[in-house]
Amino acid sequence: MTAAPRYSRVLIKLSGEALAGERGYGIDPDVVVEMAEQLKEILDLGVEIGVVVGGGNIFRARTGTKSGGIERTTADYMGMMASVLNALAMQDALEKVGVQTRVLSAIEMKEVAEPYIRRRAVRHLEKGRIVVFAAGTGNPYFTTDTAAALRAAEIGALAIIKATNVEGVYDCDPKTNADAKLLPQLTYMDALKMGLKVMDATAISLSMENKIPLLVLNMREPGNLMRAIMGESVGSTIVAEG
Numbered sequence: 001m002t003a004a005p006r007y008s009r010v011l012i013k014l015s016g017e018a019l020a021g022e023r024g025y026g027i028d029p030d031v032v033v034e035m036a037e038q039l040k041e042i043l044d045l046g047v048e049i050g051v052v053v054g055g056g057n058i059f060r061a062r063t064g065t066k067s068g069g070i071e072r073t074t075a076d077y078m079g080m081m082a083s084v085l086n087a088l089a090m091q092d093a094l095e096k097v098g099v100q101t102r103v104l105s106a107i108e109m110k111e112v113a114e115p116y117i118r119r120r121a122v123r124h125l126e127k128g129r130i131v132v133f134a135a136g137t138g139n140p141y142f143t144t145d146t147a148a149a150l151r152a153a154e155i156g157a158l159a160i161i162k163a164t165n166v167e168g169v170y171d172c173d174p175k176t177n178a179d180a181k182l183l184p185q186l187t188y189m190d191a192l193k194m195g196l197k198v199m200d201a202t203a204i205s206l207s208m209e210n211k212i213p214l215l216v217l218n219m220r221e222p223g224n225l226m227r228a229i230m231g232e233s234v235g236s237t238i239v240a241e242g
Contacts, residue, residue: 029093087133104132107138146203
């Protein structure tokens with residue numbers, strides 16, 4: 001008898017950088033297809049999947065503001081537009097592997113995406129479609145991490161999975177400190193007190209208030225996503241209370 005997934009509905013946060021692969025910029029089609037195939041595997045288990053994509057592989061508001069003198073609000077909207085490009089690329093890859101997909105955008109652009117309506121999103125999930133949420137929250141000054149926490153709460157997700165290029169959450173930056181230690185289990189309050197940059201403070205507060213666990217893992221490692229969905233210990237898990 002096959003074991004049942006631990007989570008029946010999840011929100012997966014994909015950074016724009018993750019879609020760029022080794023390139024560091026733009027969209028790597030091979031990486032997007034690889035991610036689509038992993039999502040299909042868990043969808044086939046009956047798991048309902050929402051996806052929030054960032055746009056940092058195409059445009060980063062912070063960088064744009066610094067180098068080009070772009071006003072913050074304008075730069076944030078440009079970042080939201082970049083996330084729509086990534087959402088459409090993800091939709092294309094998912095449909096090529098046989099998955100019905102809908103892109104719902106927080107900024108209306110009816111020619112390429114449906115407007116975000118919570119009840120519509122939930123209905124798509126119930127019909128077995130993967131829903132890709134684009135354009136963040138539709139508001140400047142909010143990150144796609146916050147959008148992920150918000151959409152997870154709105155659709156009743158049982159977990160947020162943050163797919164990254166590192167193994168999980170470390171007590172310090174593993175890129176600059178060889179002694180950095182992986183933290184398999186911690187609370188949102190721990191993350192705030194330690195100043196860990198796993199998510200911004202608004203996203204952490206939303207997730208903590210709604211008691212939605214956050215799983216941080218390396219999605220490029222084959223099988224990680226499936227193991228996490230099945231309840232195995234992978235990467236780091238952040239919970240509301242210890």
